[in-house]
Structures are given as structure tokens and as C-alpha cells.
């Protein structure tokens with residue numbers, strides 16, 4: 001079991017694999033009994049990575065070999081967060097080191113002193129360990145929202161339940177609730193929060209429901225699609241929003257993505273949900289496609305983003321995002337909204353959304369777009385989810401008020417008459 005954990009974590013820390021992918025692949029050959037504990041350790045280590053890095057930094061003078069780093073992270077995590085006797089953890093990790101031909105003496109020496117780590121006294125270093133978020137990200141969010149909101153954002157307890165919705169193509173809402181045996185924790189404006197056990201029972205009937213966050217559903221409702229609308233989803237994979245939009249009204253929708261392997265995700269999702277009437281097209285949202293000019297009633301730009309709004313469900317965000325990578329993202333976001341706006345017909349709308357809370361990826365992108373495209377005006381929209389109201393009718397969903405993670409939504413309209 002412990003070697004399986006090591007192999008999965010090695011893929012994450014040495015090869016840069018995404019946690020969910022490494023875990024899914026790694027669990028294939030594992031007994032059902034071991035699956036839970038491996039999942040807990042892998043998610044736990046990645047979630048507490050900032051603390052574990054800090055600890056290793058304090059415990060050893062020179063950065064250890066990556067294999068030793070992974071062994072130490074597992075050991076320190078189990079000692080600090082899993083209530084296991086220290087000696088038992090040290091013994092298992094020493095045996096693991098031996099089996100991997102690493103130095104057991106080194107692992108033994110470091111783990112034996114790991115309880116004695118001195119905690120930081122500097123305010124941001126303390127917060128960084130408490131929230132498991134790098135200092136730059138905390139400072140960036142504080143700059144955008146102030147200390148109070150930042151604190152509320154980070155200390156809000158992690159949602160342990162999963163948000164699902166029924167598939168109206170296969171079952172009515174009433175029948176779905178009966179089928180669930182009313183075993184949901186709470187109903188939301190668009191779906192249900194259910195626990196792990198309910199989800200396990202449902203897994204036999206995956207055509208009847210889908211997992212979709214309340215925030216993702218709110219984005220679709222912000223568009224306000226109506227029968228007969230022509231809709232373009234420029235960053236659509238894996239297809240969550242496209243398929244829900246198709247189910248909200250009888251529309252024609254074109255769903256695009258730049259990555260062929262991600263288009264396949266839309267295709268398999270379409271199949272599962274029995275929503276075959278969705279056109280899936282490989283397209284780079286940055287490059288103008290003249291065929292689509294002025295053709296769509298609504299264009300959705302659900303752009304690639306830092307994901308800082310969904311930290312709770314994505315434990316590996318900071319393995320893939322640095323402060324510098326945000327600039328690359330904002331350049332891409334700028335280009336996507338600018339190019340995609342050309343596909344909106346007069347009187348039509350564009351919705352820009354992200355799952356981040358950084359203003360440079362949200363408000364600043366849309367405000368810059370509005371300044372350069374005065375024929376577009378920000379408009380109000382109705383979502384049934386509580387949010388922070390920002391200027392220009394933009395909204396920021398926040399975990400501590402919205403019952404979902406940190407999504408940003410802006411809606412702009414191509415005005416037919418410009419003053």
C-alpha cells in the first residue's frame with residue numbers, strides 16, 4: 001500500500017502529473033480496501049504540500065533527492081495529520097527507503113526530529129502554512145479584497161459533499177428525488193449536495209445525473225438562453241456547461257476546444273447524457289474564425305484560469321501555477337474575449353467566466369475589453385446564487401456566501417444603438 005502511495009506521489013512531484021489523473025491511474029491495480037487510505041494520503045500530502053515543503057526545508061540543509069523528498073513528505077504528513085504513532089510511521093518509511101534503494105539512515109534521522117520543527121513567526125509565513133497557500137497568492141487576494149474577505153475565503157471549511165443535478169433528458173426532477181430516496185444533504189437552486197455514500201449508490205446509473213458544481217450551473221443561467229438561440233462555447237471541454245445549456249433550452253450549440261483529447265471528453269459526456277445534438281469543433285479561441293462573425297445570440301468564454309477559486313477541490317493548483325504563470329493566463333484571456341466578441345450578433349451577449357477570484361483575471365480583463373469595445377455594455381443577470389456584487393454588474397461567487405466555490409461571471413451585450 002505504502003509503495004503504491006509513493007509511486008503516485010512520485011508521479012505528481014517528480015513528473016508534474018495532475019493529482020486526479022495520477023490517482024485514477026495508480027488506483028487501478030489496488031485492492032478496494034487500500035483505495036481509501038491511498039486516496040487519503042495522496043490528497044492529504046498534496047493539500048499540505050506547503051507545510052511539508054517548509055518542514056523539509058527546516059529539517060535538512062541541502063534539498064534532498066526527489067525520491068527522498070516524496071518519502072519524507074509522506075512520513076511527515078502521517079506523523080502530523082494521521083494520528084499514527086511516530087515510531088510506526090518512521091519504521092514503515094525506513095522500510096520503504098530500503099526497498100527503493102534510498103538511504104534508510106537519512107530518512108530515519110530526518111523523521112525522528114520532525115516533531116521539533118520551529119514554526120514561523122512572520123505573519124504571511126504563518127498564514128501560508130495555515131491556509132496551505134503560497135504567500136504571493138495570499139497577498140494578491142488581500143490586495144483585491146482586503147484582509148477580512150481574504151480570511152473568510154481561506155478559513156471557510158472545505159465542502160465535503162458533492163453537487164449533482166438530474167439529467168432532465170432521462171428523469172424528471174420529482175422522480176429523481178424519489179430515486180435518491182430523498183437522501184440528499186440539501187437542495188440548492190439548481191441541484192443537490194449529496195454525500196459520498198449516495199454518490200456510490202448512484203454510480204450504477206450515471207445516465208440519470210451528473211456531477212456539476214453550483215457555480216458552473218450559475219454561469220450557464222447567467223446567459224439566459226431561450227428556445228432557438230444559436231450559442232457558441234469557445235472553451236468547452238469537458239463539456240459541463242455546453243451540455244447543461246442544451247438542457248436549459250432548445251438551442252443549437254457549437255462547443256469548441258483547442259485540445260483534441262479534450263474534445264473527446266465532450267463527446268463521451270454527450271453520449272452519457274444522451275445529448276447528441278451538440279456540434280463539437282476543434283478551434284483556437286484566440287484566432288479569428290471569419291465563418292462565425294456576427295453569427296451567435298450568445299457566446300460563452302469560460303476561459304482557462306488560475307483556478308484559485310476552486311482551491312478546495314483542486315489540491316495541486318500551486319504545483320502548476322506560479323505568480324509568473326498568471327501573466328501568461330491574462331494575455332490568453334484578453335485575446336479570447338476580444339476574438340470571441342466578434343462572433344456575437346447585434347443584440348446578442350457574451351458571458352465571461354472563470355473559477356478564480358483574482359481581479360487581474362476577472363474584472364480587469366472585462367473592463368479592458370469594455371474600454372476597447374464601446375459597442376458592448378455590461379448588463380445585469382439573474383442567478384439564484386448569493387454573491388459579491390462588483391461594479392458593472394459583475395458577480396463574484398465566494399464559498400462563504402455562495403454555497404459553492406469562487407466563480408466570476410460577467411455578462412456584456414452587443415448594443416444595437418450606442419450613445
Ligand SMILES: C[S@@+](CC[C@H](N)C(=O)[O-])C[C@H]1O[C@@H](n2cnc3c(N)ncnc32)[C@H](O)[C@@H]1O
Nearest residue numbers: 235236237238239240241257258284285302304
Ligand atoms: C475552464 S476550462 C473549460 C470548462 C468547460 N467550460 C466546462 O464547463 O466543462 C478551459 C478550457 O479551455 C481550453 N483552452 C485553452 N486554451 C484554449 C484556446 N486557445 N482555445 C480554445 N480552448 C482553449 C482548455 O483546453 C480547457 O478545456
